[in-house]
Each structure stands twice: as structure tokens, then as C-alpha cells.
Amino acid sequence: MTVKDQLLNIEDLKVYFPITTRGVFRQETGYVRAVDGVSFTINEGETLGLVGESGSGKTTIGRAILRALDITDGKMTFNLDGEIIDLSGIKGKELRNFRQHMQLIFQDPYSSLNPRMTVRDIIAEPLVANKLVPSKDVDRMVQETAKLCKLNIEHLRRFPHAFSGGQRQRICIARALVSHPKFVVCDESVSALDVSIQAEILNLLMDLQEELGLTYLFIAHDLSVVAHISDRVAVMYVGQFLEFASIEELFTKPKHPYTEALLSAIPEVDPDVEMKPVSLQGEIPNPANPPSGCRFHTRCLYAEDKCRLEVPVWREIEPEHFVACHFADELVLRGVEQSQ
Amino acid sequence: MTPNRNIMTEQYNKQHVLAVKKLGVAFKTDEGIVRGVNDVSFKVPKGKTLGIVGESGSGKTVASQAIMQLLPKNGSIDEASEITLERNGLSINITSLKADSKEMRSIRGGSISMIFQEPMASFSPVYTIGNQMEEVILFHRDVSKEKAREIALDMLDRVGIANPSVRLEQYPFELSGGMRQRAMIAMALATEPLLLIADEPTTALDVTIQAQILELMRQLQDDLHMSIIFITHDLGVIAQIAHEVVVMYLGQVMEWGTTREIIKESAHPYTKSLLSAIPKLDLLHDRLIPISGDIPSPLARPPGCPFHTRCPEFIPEKCEIADPEETKLSETHYVSCFLYEEEDQNDG
Numbered sequence: 001m002t003v004k005d006q007l008l009n010i011e012d013l014k015v016y017f018p019i020t021t022r023g024v025f026r027q028e029t030g031y032v033r034a035v036d037g038v039s040f041t042i043n044e045g046e047t048l049g050l051v052g053e054s055g056s057g058k059t060t061i062g063r064a065i066l067r068a069l070d071i072t073d074g075k076m077t078f079n080l081d082g083e084i085i086d087l088s089g090i091k092g093k094e095l096r097n098f099r100q101h102m103q104l105i106f107q108d109p110y111s112s113l114n115p116r117m118t119v120r121d122i123i124a125e126p127l128v129a130n131k132l133v134p135s136k137d138v139d140r141m142v143q144e145t146a147k148l149c150k151l152n153i154e155h156l157r158r159f160p161h162a163f164s165g166g167q168r169q170r171i172c173i174a175r176a177l178v179s180h181p182k183f184v185v186c187d188e189s190v191s192a193l194d195v196s197i198q199a200e201i202l203n204l205l206m207d208l209q210e211e212l213g214l215t216y217l218f219i220a221h222d223l224s225v226v227a228h229i230s231d232r233v234a235v236m237y238v239g240q241f242l243e244f245a246s247i248e249e250l251f252t253k254p255k256h257p258y259t260e261a262l263l264s265a266i267p268e269v270d271p272d273v274e275m276k277p278v279s280l281q282g283e284i285p286n287p288a289n290p291p292s293g294c295r296f297h298t299r300c301l302y303a304e305d306k307c308r309l310e311v312p313v314w315r316e317i318e319p320e321h322f323v324a325c326h327f328a329d330e331l332v333l334r335g336v337e338q339s340q
Numbered sequence: 341m342t343p344n345r346n347i348m349t350e351q352y353n354k355q356h357v358l359a360v361k362k363l364g365v366a367f368k369t370d371e372g373i374v375r376g377v378n379d380v381s382f383k384v385p386k387g388k389t390l391g392i393v394g395e396s397g398s399g400k401t402v403a404s405q406a407i408m409q410l411l412p413k414n415g416s417i418d419e420a421s422e423i424t425l426e427r428n429g430l431s432i433n434i435t436s437l438k439a440d441s442k443e444m445r446s447i448r449g450g451s452i453s454m455i456f457q458e459p460m461a462s463f464s465p466v467y468t469i470g471n472q473m474e475e476v477i478l479f480h481r482d483v484s485k486e487k488a489r490e491i492a493l494d495m496l497d498r499v500g501i502a503n504p505s506v507r508l509e510q511y512p513f514e515l516s517g518g519m520r521q522r523a524m525i526a527m528a529l530a531t532e533p534l535l536l537i538a539d540e541p542t543t544a545l546d547v548t549i550q551a552q553i554l555e556l557m558r559q560l561q562d563d564l565h566m567s568i569i570f571i572t573h574d575l576g577v578i579a580q581i582a583h584e585v586v587v588m589y590l591g592q593v594m595e596w597g598t599t600r601e602i603i604k605e606s607a608h609p610y611t612k613s614l615l616s617a618i619p620k621l622d623l624l625h626d627r628l629i630p631i632s633g634d635i636p637s638p639l640a641r642p643p644g645c646p647f648h649t650r651c652p653e654f655i656p657e658k659c660e661i662a663d664p665e666e667t668k669l670s671e672t673h674y675v676s677c678f679l680y681e682e683e684d685q686n687d688g
Contacts, residue, residue: 054517164635165634194396198618202619221547222547261548265551267577269615270603271580284546
């Protein structure tokens, strides 16, 4: 991979949600540490995949970058054509104006479209709501984007109920792209779709990326989908990153036991390849009360005393391959076999 | 038994627990009659897993609801349909039973159990796990209350739930997602069913938990010698758990065969298209080949072969006119496609 410009730089991002008591006083009794100290960069034009079990904080990271929720601590900067913008600092009108550069595509194309708006109005919404362009230009831009997303322009006056799942997701994509964003968060954007439709939407997302130079943060729990679309992947667990590397590195040479377990649990579409999942004991811990030391030690096959006591350092074990595990150097882990 | 296009060898006939023949289900809706399932036939081998794959609208869930006689009120099974359960050496025709008859109630949850995608929906939130399990056991098995509790404890232990005696006293909401799915399996198996119908049981779970549940189901099948119908849209899961596979599209069976035949020697263009549409781990950045077009609405079923509107091997003036008959490719492999019709081999 060539070195590209950094689009986003996230440093020590923390998002805590307070747990309050019931009643009038609503005392804070603790925090759910949804994202707890995560640092990474996203390069311009790449797709960064984010994987992890439910409750690991994937969606929270996406929303935090979009400033759809308030962050507790950390620094986020956005490189807007050379101008470095402090994402964590901007607010009010400035933030509102900035939103056109970052968009979100949701999971469920059935519940994320207003049934009482026409497709044209849905796609135009970001332009109108943020007063981005004079109203005479809105129709032109909507049509351009709709064409780009392979929607039939004749259908723009219809309502969402007239469309199938795949077409609805294309409407969602068009809505996200109409303001010409640089960065798009795809939060499980193909998970709700049927297999035959999913392939089409993945292809469309990849084509649009090439044509428009988009940068994606691709959040999904399906590792084969993430592997297909991403350049680099981050593996998340209870609010922290455990491993971060290029897709080839991570899938063929995983360095963290959790990544190994995730990869081994993917059912292969081949009756001759027997699935030998690394069995993880127990379940994902509560992010309000994460385990001491390495957060994965309660379920790790290779855990030793050190793992319980010391927090592993986030380090670059090989160029561009980051991992947080005490024994990453010693462990021999099983990845996915590549047949080429 | 009348000769049927799905007939297999005599020997094979004795080895199935459930046979579905020409199943058709119609739903009355405000917009007209919807055929949820059309002329579907399959057999569930004894002690083995039959996978049913299909996308939304393929009728895979409707077929299982018909077997359990759990169809919504507006749905009805065709007169000509037959669902035969082999129990204690007797053949019972389920379609001839009334949904609330004593015999049907002994089958539903007794001889045939079912687990669902959303475990929270199968448990009542206001009774403890133990309460609900005991109720099922007492209804279907002739045992004392103490014995029922023992069975419940043993089942929870078998499905890998730690501290089963504590869990028995807990309410469903106190369990995590994976635990709840295990508890649901324990409840479904506590009546020692001949057949377990699993409708997308792992779809809502994380991959690591999914792997555990699949492993568990495989192990329980070995221990209890039950048959399983495993309904899913995930071909990876099918490849790992099913012995035989039925591929459905718009309420019809496109192809059925052993898992190896379906995945390695798939014959129907739909099965082939499905397989090439899923991302594979060993071919990372290859472009996927999507299936063109959308799944037609069940209200506007295309005439002829239901897949012809999207089929890459569409034969004009044939596929859109007639529905292809089932063709036998091997003792265990059947496909419904004109490409394989014997008299038209030169076309293929």
C-alpha cells in the first residue's frame, strides 16, 4: 500500500456513558466505557474495516467521529484538503457546516427512510437541512447522485415503500453522497440485505469509492464482508483495539489470540474444510466493569498471570501491524489459508 | 405411496423421519392470494441434518411453520399436500390433523421441536427458565415433577450452561444472548424430539458464539440421534452443519442434494449465482458477481421458472412459459431447471 495522506487522525479517543441511579437526583454511579482509549489514523481513499463482537464499541467509534455523540476525551482531527480541522473542538454552526463532509449509511434500509417523503426529498434532505446549495441546484444534484447510485431517475417521485431492499439501500447511499462527503461511515450497511443483493451493494460502494475518492470506515460483524472491502482492519474488544493491520497481514498472520478466535469461527463455504473454532470461554465482559490487565484474559486460551495483572502495551510488532498482547512475539497463531 | 417425482430408493425411504410432499401454502392478503410455498417436496434423513437455504421470500420459514401447523390465520395448506412423520414405526400424516388436536399437540414441541432466531421471543419473560422447561417436560413426557426438574437440569448442563441449578431459578432476561440461545435449545430438546427445526438459530449471534452453538448442535445430534432441519441464508453455516441441502427460491425448490453436491457440484444457475455472490476469504479483493435484479414480490410471481427474471442462463421462450420438472442428476441430487431436462440435453 502506498503512503497516502491522512484524512483522519484519532488520538486516545474515549467515550463513556454515565450509569445513573433512578430518581430525582440521577447520581452517576459508574461509566460504561464504550470506547476506552483508541488511537488510529484513516488514510485518504482507503477503507478501514472495524470488526468485533456486539457490545465492543464499533458503532460508538463511528458515531463519535461523526460527532453524533459527545466524546469524553481524546483528540480527533480531519484533514480537509490540507486544512487540519479539530473535530473534537468544533461545535454549533461550525460543526453543522462541517457535517457535509462526513456521512453515515445505516444498517436497515427499511427503518432509515421516512415513509412519508419521496425519494427525491429523502436524497435532497442533507442539502436542504444544511442549506448547502441554492434551491435551484438541489434537483440537479439529486439527479446526479441518483444516477451515480444506479437509481432510476424516473422513480424519484415515488415513496420508499415501492422499492426493494437493495434499491432502498441505494437510496440511503445516494442520500449520504449528495453533499459530496469525503468520509463515509458504513455501519453494518450490507448486513440486513440478502446475499444476492449484498454483492451488488458492495460492488457499488467500491465503485463509488474509486470514482469519488471516498474514504470509508466500514463497520461489520461479518468478517468475510469486511475482508472483501477493506484495506486495513481494526479488531475491537470491550472498547479497545486489540489488533490493527492490513487485511492480508491480519487474516494470514494474526498476532492476537482474539483475532485468531474470530477467524477460526468463520464458517467456510466448503464441506471439506472442517471448522475448528478456537473455543472462547464465557462471553464478552461488561464494558462498565472491564477485566483487569488485558481485557481479553478472561477468555484467552494462552492467558498467564501477567495478562491478569498488566495492561499490554499497544505496539507495532511489524511495520504497520499493531497489536496489544504480551505474548504476540512468542505465540504461533492460525490465520486463514490463502489459496492463490 | 404413489409414484412421485421425488421418489428415491426403497432403502432410503425407510431412513427418513419426515417426508414433505407437494407442499403448497397460500396466504389470503388484502392484495390477493400469495403463494408462500409451491409444490415443495423434501425428506429429512434420520439422525442427519437437512439444511434449507434461501433468501427472503423463499418460503423456508413458511415450510417449517406448515410442518408444525403454526401458520398464521390467513394461511392454508393445499389439499394435495402431504407431510408424513415417521414415529414409532407409524406414519402420521400431519396435514390431516387439526392444529389443536391432541395428536398435533403431542407432535408440536414433543416429536418435533423448534428453535428460533430470537430466543427472547420463545421464552415468557414472567416465568423462570426452570418453570418453563418443567412445563414442557410435564406436558410431553410421563414423569413426576421431581424427575422433570432433573431432566431440565441435565439438559441445561448438556448445552454447556454453567451452574444449571442457579440458571433454573433465573428469568430469561438475566441470561446473555448466547446463554439464552443455549437455554432455548435445552428446552427444545428436553422432550427428546425426533426432529428439531432450527429457524436461523445463529443469525443474531456473533461469529464466536455461532461457532459454539453449531458445535453444540452437532454434538447433541450425535448423542440424541435426532434429525435437524436447519434453516438459514448463510451458505457457510450450511456447509458446516448440513448433510443434505434444499435450495429454495420464491417458495419453490430449485435444487436438492448432499451438501457436497450442492456446494461443489451445484447445478442450478441460482445455486451457482448464490455461491459466487458471497465474499470468500481466500480471494480477498476479487469483484463479487451479484445476481442481477431484485427478488420479485410474492404478489407478482413471475410465470414459468421463478428464477428466470434473474437467471444468467435464461432460455427465451421456455423458462418464462413453463415451470421445469425436477430432474435426477444422481441418487441424491435433483434439480429443477430446463438446462438439465433429459430430452433437451443438446440445449445444455
